[in-house]
Amino acid sequence: MFKLALNTLKQQHNFKPYYNFCQAVQETNKNTEQAQQKPARKRRETPDFMKVSKNAQKRLEELISRKNDDQIVGVKIGVRERGCSGLTYTMNYIKETDKKAKFDEEVTTNGIKVILDSKALIALVGTEMDYVEDDLRAEFVFNNPNSKGSCGCGESFFI
Secondary structure, three states: OHHHHHHHHHHHHOOOHHHHHHHHHHHHHHHHHHHHOOOOOOOOOOOOOEEEOHHHHHHHHHHHHHOOOOOEEEEEEEEEEEOOOEEEEEEEEEEOOOOOOOOOEEEEEOOEEEEEOHHHHHHHOOEEEEEEEOOOOEEEEEEOOOOOEEOOOOOOEEO
């Protein structure tokens, strides 16, 4: 059996038998290693911390264009202690010159930046920002899965 394998190697490689055998073993090992290597895993896209609905996006575009300031590129959203239940949302314009804090997260939709304050990330994860307009009100609404409840007037919430 070994002689048959050795003769086959001699015919295929035209080298000295020992060298042919060692080379054949090395080639076999390389092929085996390559076959056993798993393909690189694709990295999952990290979901946005916050989603911005089309209505909210349109309203933000309107508000930014009304300001007549080319430096304004979006809004920064955060939370602060206020109201009956404890926390309320804050929104401030951001300019190109404003620096993003170290752990702030950025969500960009059609050129509008929405920066999430790093101190508010835990409260905002998974939130959807919407804009609602009806007979009685016109306001941004935050559909927050982390919110455990809110006060009667709806101004503040708690986690």
